[in-house]
Amino acid sequence: MSHLRVEQLKYRYPNQTGLALDGITFTVNKGEFIGIAGSNTAGKTTLCHAICGLVPHFFKGAYGGRVLIDGNEVLTSTLSDVTSKVGFIFENPFSQLSGAKFTVADEIAFGLENLGLSREEMHARIQDSLHMLGIEHIQRKNPFDLSGGQMQRLAIASVIAMKPEILVLDEPTSQLDPQGAREVFNIVEKLAIEGMTIVMAEQKMEKLAAYSDRILLLHEGKLVQDGDPSTIFSRDDLLELGVEPPIYTTIAKKYGLCRNQSNSFPVTLEELLTFEFNMPLEGLSSTSEKQSTSVIQAEELSFSYPDGQKVLHTISIGLSNEPIAIIGQNGAGKTTLVKLIKALLRPSAGRIVIDSIDAKDTTAAKLAKKVGLIFQNPDDQIFKRTVLEEVMFGPLHSGFSKEEAKKMALLQLEAVGLSDKAEENPYDVSLAERKLIGVASILAMDPEIIIFDEPTMGQDYQGKLRLKEIIADLHSKGKLVICILHDMDFVADVFGRTIVMSQGKVLFDGPTIEAFSHQDINRQAQIEQPHRFQIARLLQERRGFVNQP
Amino acid sequence: MRSMTLYVHREKGSPLHRMDPLTKLLYVFTSVIISYVLADHLSVLLVLAVSISLLIAGKVARFILPIISVSFVLLASILIVQGFFHPDRATVLWEIGPITLYKEGFSIAFLILLRVLNMVCAFGVLILTTKPDELVETLIQKGLSPRFGYVLLSVLQIVPQMMTLTGKIMDSQRARGLETEGSLWVRIKSFIPLLGPVILRSLAETRERSIALEVRGFNATGKRTRLHRIQPYKYGFALKALLAVVLLSVIVWRIWS
Ligand SMILES: Nc1ncnc2c1ncn2[C@@H]1O[C@H](COP(=O)(O)OP(=O)(O)OP(=O)(O)O)[C@@H](O)[C@H]1O
Numbered sequence: 132m133s134h135l136r137v138e139q140l141k142y143r144y145p146n147q148t149g150l151a152l153d154g155i156t157f158t159v160n161k162g163e164f165i166g167i168a169g170s171n172t173a174g175k176t177t178l179c180h181a182i183c184g185l186v187p188h189f190f191k192g193a194y195g196g197r198v199l200i201d202g203n204e205v206l207t208s209t210l211s212d213v214t215s216k217v218g219f220i221f222e223n224p225f226s227q228l229s230g231a232k233f234t235v236a237d238e239i240a241f242g243l244e245n246l247g248l249s250r251e252e253m254h255a256r257i258q259d260s261l262h263m264l265g266i267e268h269i270q271r272k273n274p275f276d277l278s279g280g281q282m283q284r285l286a287i288a289s290v291i292a293m294k295p296e297i298l299v300l301d302e303p304t305s306q307l308d309p310q311g312a313r314e315v316f317n318i319v320e321k322l323a324i325e326g327m328t329i330v331m332a333e334q335k336m337e338k339l340a341a342y343s344d345r346i347l348l349l350h351e352g353k354l355v356q357d358g359d360p361s362t363i364f365s366r367d368d369l370l371e372l373g374v375e376p377p378i379y380t381t382i383a384k385k386y387g388l389c390r391n392q393s394n395s396f397p398v399t400l401e402e403l404l405t406f407e408f409n410m411p412l413e414g415l416s417s418t419s420e421k422q423s424t425s426v427i428q429a430e431e432l433s434f435s436y437p438d439g440q441k442v443l444h445t446i447s448i449g450l451s452n453e454p455i456a457i458i459g460q461n462g463a464g465k466t467t468l469v470k471l472i473k474a475l476l477r478p479s480a481g482r483i484v485i486d487s488i489d490a491k492d493t494t495a496a497k498l499a500k501k502v503g504l505i506f507q508n509p510d511d512q513i514f515k516r517t518v519l520e521e522v523m524f525g526p527l528h529s530g531f532s533k534e535e536a537k538k539m540a541l542l543q544l545e546a547v548g549l550s551d552k553a554e555e556n557p558y559d560v561s562l563a564e565r566k567l568i569g570v571a572s573i574l575a576m577d578p579e580i581i582i583f584d585e586p587t588m589g590q591d592y593q594g595k596l597r598l599k600e601i602i603a604d605l606h607s608k609g610k611l612v613i614c615i616l617h618d619m620d621f622v623a624d625v626f627g628r629t630i631v632m633s634q635g636k637v638l639f640d641g642p643t644i645e646a647f648s649h650q651d652i653n654r655q656a657q658i659e660q661p662h663r664f665q666i667a668r669l670l671q672e673r674r675g676f677v678n679q680p
Numbered sequence: 681m682r683s684m685t686l687y688v689h690r691e692k693g694s695p696l697h698r699m700d701p702l703t704k705l706l707y708v709f710t711s712v713i714i715s716y717v718l719a720d721h722l723s724v725l726l727v728l729a730v731s732i733s734l735l736i737a738g739k740v741a742r743f744i745l746p747i748i749s750v751s752f753v754l755l756a757s758i759l760i761v762q763g764f765f766h767p768d769r770a771t772v773l774w775e776i777g778p779i780t781l782y783k784e785g786f787s788i789a790f791l792i793l794l795r796v797l798n799m800v801c802a803f804g805v806l807i808l809t810t811k812p813d814e815l816v817e818t819l820i821q822k823g824l825s826p827r828f829g830y831v832l833l834s835v836l837q838i839v840p841q842m843m844t845l846t847g848k849i850m851d852s853q854r855a856r857g858l859e860t861e862g863s864l865w866v867r868i869k870s871f872i873p874l875l876g877p878v879i880l881r882s883l884a885e886t887r888e889r890s891i892a893l894e895v896r897g898f899n900a901t902g903k904r905t906r907l908h909r910i911q912p913y914k915y916g917f918a919l920k921a922l923l924a925v926v927l928l929s930v931i932v933w934r935i936w937s
């Protein structure tokens with residue numbers, strides 16, 4: 132008997148007209164690793180909710196069809212029966228905190244206490260999961276005082292510790308540094324081998340291709356195809372469905388590397404490397420023309436949070452003239468640095484000068500026209516009742532009239548592709564869309580400096596494309612763009628200069644291509660080379676190896 | 681911002697940090713009752729002095745100040761209303777133009793002020809030196825139902841949670857040009873656009889929390905366990921007995937005299 136079975140599932144959110152899920156049917160066996168791919172509004176999160184019972188038990192609305200877990204129907208079971216078997220890791224880790232515990236370790240214990248485990252067992256499982264997710268060093272910290280990526284690690288640890296039979300993960304690595312993301316996939320794969328059934332929605336197609344047994348391709352609430360990764364990613368219409376195939380497949384298509392008998396393309400690095408071809412390392416990273424822009428100068432900057440942890444150690448950097456990427460491990464202090472630049476936090480020592488204004492002599496509000504910051508967690512940024520009002524707030528408070536503000540807001544909503552959602556409640560749109568609302572609401576103020584904190588988080592192909600356009604456009608208008616990122620491909624595609632941070636220090640500052648060629652820096656900052664670099668490097672090594680006598 | 685809790689962590693602890701939550705809870709109860717049973721300024725002042733010395737012993741005296749300043753608005757209004765409008769007006773204390781301040785009213789107002797201050801400080805002794813989860817934990821292990829424990833915890837968390845939320849929304853608003861720093865007037869003005877969002881967001885967060893609880897098995901019907909064993913407190917019994925004796929004797933003395 133299949134472990135999880137979905138039959139003709141249909142669902143519509145309350146007060147909505149379109150179906151969020153439309154006639155979905157598939158089965159999953161015990162220990163299988165199923166990936167869910169699809170564009171931002173394809174219904175991935177809703178499908179996850181339906182499997183763990185939140186749809187229809189928490190989110191009401193119109194429901195049809197059946198979801199069966201071990202033969203028991205979700206609709207007729209109680210929610211606590213379903214959740215005792217199905218563990219669910221939220222898209223936004225903040226939403227998953229119990230709010231009842233005050234240290235990281237206790238937060239993990241919350242679920243275990245509800246399971247009624249013995250103390251010894253709990254301590255063992257807590258230590259285990261802390262170790263797996265690499266968060267032992269912060270186990271005594273308050274869960275609400277973590278960086279985005281640390282919180283995501285905690286969210287994963289707290290569900291894995293409960294050892295559910297079925298584990299549903301909704302973009303669990305969206306805020307993790309590259310090595311952290313790889314570790315999570317390895318952990319999940321190991322759990323699958325041990326017999327846990329895995330269902331994971333993810334935008335990192337290279338990872339889905341490498342780790343899943345099967346992939347469900349969703350589009351506008353419908354299941355387009357249920358097949359193995361190479362079948363799914365060899366489709367010709369993927370981009371039209373809003374899904375970018377793994378980079379390996381794109382390269383293979385470009386070079387015509389196809390197994391002639393089956394018409395399927397390689398989808399993982401290993402498969403790609405079975406072919407003979409040559410790809411130059413040159414031209415892999417972009418360099419944009421320098422512009423004269425605003426200048427940020429940080430001098431000997433240090434910062435500690437009130438709980439005493441020293442987060443930044445005498446950082447000195449100058450930022451100007453070209454789009455700049457900031458990368459580095461979770462908890463390195465990236466978000467803290469940009470909050471200091473925006474004067475939301477005050478340095479413990481040192482100073483920040485923005486175009487000859489000392490940040491200490493001004494306020495965040497006065498800086499609003501100069502510096503715009505898009506927050507890492509969009510939910511921390513959004514507070515209005517409709518999307519339009521949200522985007523209008525900035526212009527209204529920088530002295531524009533209502534009509535002008537509305538015009539500017541609509542223009543920016545257009546740019547991020549959310550014009551048709553202007554009248555909706557921001558809480559009714561997806562997390563990725565909320566992130567774009569955050570982008571629009573800052574751009575509407577037309578600041579001189581725009582800082583994005585992880586803009587690509589959870590974005591699909593279209594969303595990333597839009598962001599690239601927006602960044603190029605801003606740069607061409609002479610604005611200074613700074614971007615914190617965990618998506619190394621995006622970094623290489625867009626930015627000529629990269630700053631690598633680790634443990635509150637700047638490890639490297641210079642041309643992007645160089646940032647990735649220092650192996651020790653990559654290791655220390657928990658980053659990885661962009662996929663194209665990896666491929667080119669491996670090909671080069673192979674050639675070098677062959678050429679030796 | 682200390683997030684989501686008023687508890688003040690002290691690396692080396694303090695006698696108060698080590699005291700068990702039930703004893704501290706009994707202290708709050710005793711101290712507040714006594715301050716109401718006694719009616720002369722001097723003795724209430726004495727009770728207040730005890731609470732303040734405990735705060736000092738717990739190395740958290742500094743942290744009571746923001747809480748007092750929040751209650752200050754409340755206190756000031758009590759003072760004014762009582763001072764000006766108390767019915768027993770006999771002795772004139774001050775006369776400022778048309779306004780007369782009477783001694784009786786003022787005296788009562790002062791007493792109330794002392795009592796409220798003592799209440800805040802006594803609660804401070806408990807709240808500032810006890811982790812909220814530890815307090816609830818103790819009560820649960822004494823037989824409170826875990827569900828009710830969670831409700832109690834949420835109630836204890838309302839203030840710090842609101843503070844965190846307000847901080848976040850203010851950050852977002854000032855990042856977009858709404859001035860929140862500067863003179864008192866600027867701060868008061870920035871308060872109004874906060875109200876709507878704070879209510880909206882706390883509703884949204886409450887909903888999110890309840891989803892999180894469901895998913896984390898909070899509504900499971902099986903037996904629950906607890907991670908932390910509550911350390912028995914050596915002086916717990918003696919202190920509680922002492923508090924009970926003090927409370928009883930004050931009440932008895934009051935009824936007799
Ligand atoms: N409000 C806070 N109170 C106390 N410590 C905090 C707070 N916010 C962050 N920290 C700590 O400061 C360090 C740096 O956090 P920061 O958010 O700047 O990291 P980051 O580089 O942005 O990481 P991520 O990639 O996970 O977003 C972390 O170790 C974190 O635990």
Ligand SMILES: [Mg+2]
Pocket residue numbers: 278279280465466467507584
């Ligand atoms: Mg961050």
